[in-house]
Amino acid sequence: MSAARANGSIVHDPSGFALPSSQRAAIRWFVYVGFGAMGIAVIHGFAQALNYAGINILTWFPGLQSYYQGLTIHGVFNALVLTFAFTNGFLALTTARGLGRPLHGPLLQASLWTLILGVLLSGWAMFSGRASVLFTFYPPLQAHPAYYLGLALLVVSTWLLSINLFWSLSRWRRENPGQRIPLLAFISVATYAMWDLASLGIAVEVVGLLLPWSLGWLDGADPLLSRTLFWFSGHAIVYFWLLPAYVSWYAFVPRHAGGKIFSDPLTRVVFLLFLALSIPTGFHHQYADPGIPEAMKFTHAILTFGVFYPSLITAFSVIAALEMGGRARGGRGLTGWFFKLPWGDPSLSAQVLAMLVFVLGGITGLINASFNVNQVVHNTAWIPGHFHMTVGTAVALSFMGIAYWLVPWLSSRELRGRRIAVAQSWIYFVGVLVFARGMISGGLEGMPRRTFMVAATYSKPSWELAGVLTAVGGTIMFLSVILFVGVMLATILAGRRRDPGDIPFADTLVGPAVSGWERHFDRFGIWVAVTILLIVIAYAPFLVSYLPPKLWSSGFSIY
């Protein structure tokens, strides 16, 4: 293990770099569209949280036809639009900065406009009440074709962006033969490589089956095959949500904290493990499904436990980086460094709090993944309790933390309301803990998710406290998001103008090897081949024993 190592920079040229202003503008609009969608989505989120306490404020929403219409918007705008838009913008920037070269301008614009068109189409279908099928759109519930088309365009926008990243990387390789890919670009591109493979399931489902079915070109839908294709993408998508936050935790948070990234090779290993293991795990969302042999479910359970491993490595690496920062700032003892972190920086406070919540998100996730233990919690309120600590906080609060430096950088303004921003992160933290405590305890008592409790024909006394905690926590989260949007608007509209300078990436303690076997990390072709092999092992037995599709179900639009 004594290969020659380069210095610890994670970018091609640490001295500086300039992105063409049109590309900067496109990235800015990706970020604005993402947070705009979140701002709209959480309004109904607030109503959903109150719903679990039996409080109905849906009548306040002009034109809203049902709880489920709003829930569809909440799911799509948060889980698909916020995440895709923000990630397209953020990882475009990190790739360009890592490589020290601009991206393909027209492709970047095409990706942005495809995303916007997708939002408009699916948004029209949802807001007009033609697509109250939730963000999972399980057939044979059927939505208007515009909904499927809009969602397909959202995915196409991520594909256009990844083509752009691969194009830039291959240009960079030609310009710099024999050099290691800069770490910041490596982890960004690896994220998209994973998602390109992962998104094939949903693409086949939507474009090959549901869209033609909704247009009347196919006689029927196959509910089981659709769910299988959906969850082929649907578990990996959680890593497409999470990895941009990990990019930030590895590459930027150490800098906020005054520390360094622990190790270049270990970071690459983590992202390659995510590439290989994210996809062949989808059956853990179908433990309760009929039609899938139990042994296949257990195979996916094993791989699911495998994909937990890179997150454990991340816990070690990120805490090591924070500890280095805290000790450099004078922290002592086993925990003293933690309190010496620069808590007055909202980018740091939001992301460290997001990490703390993610510990609970990870533990509850491991419980969901636990094969037969899942039978206790499947489709109960436990599940939203779990994933508001993962995507709803580890990801969303990290994105907000990133925004506290990224939006000023993109708009050449100073952040306005820094103290409010710090408070915002703490308020969200408290809110989500109360919220999740409510949903999780309710779920353990059998309280269902995705249910308009206000009008439900059943109830249990033990759901009462759970519902109240959900409502209180959800209200606090909602107020926190209002503060976030306020800080953003104040910054964009009224922040003092300033020269943005460089983005705040960190260095590594252990740099990349310039010779030896570690160089194989950079050969994405090999790792993609390994990934495809694992996918075949995980999915071929099911497909071979199940196909052809059973197109037996006609559509229902009973919402």
Add this chain to the structure above:
Amino acid sequence: MAKIHRYERAFLILSAIMLVVFLAALGYAAFGMGLHLPTRAGQIRPEDVARTPPFDRPGVREVEPGRWEAVVVARAWGFNPAEIRVPVGQPVTFRITSVDIIHGFHVDDTRINLMVLPGQVSELEYTFRKPGEHLVICHEYCGAGHHAMAGKVIAE
């Protein structure tokens, strides 16, 4: 520096051991203690449900001495039968399918927690140990009346 690498190694090894131990426990619970998940148990066209045994006669019956079958048909927005009476202390196999869209079948306070898909038969065996009444909830969104779709299992 050296210390951090030692910690790193210890952490990575302990993490791996932890995951393997968890998996072994789950495997034992499933295949050693018989806490199974639903598996492949047959297909049925939604339009054929009403005339195909056993779904042509929803209800509970003794299929052989001491073994019971509870046949349930789900449709928007109710279960047939809505009230399922099963014996205490004897294994009951639930067999469920849907004639329209996807529903859920969660018997409160038990591990009977199933997705019900048109085209597929959901099957799970369970033995009630105590007499009592359990709420059954459709816990998968199934359209405008989803929150009114519920039933009862009475173990007696």
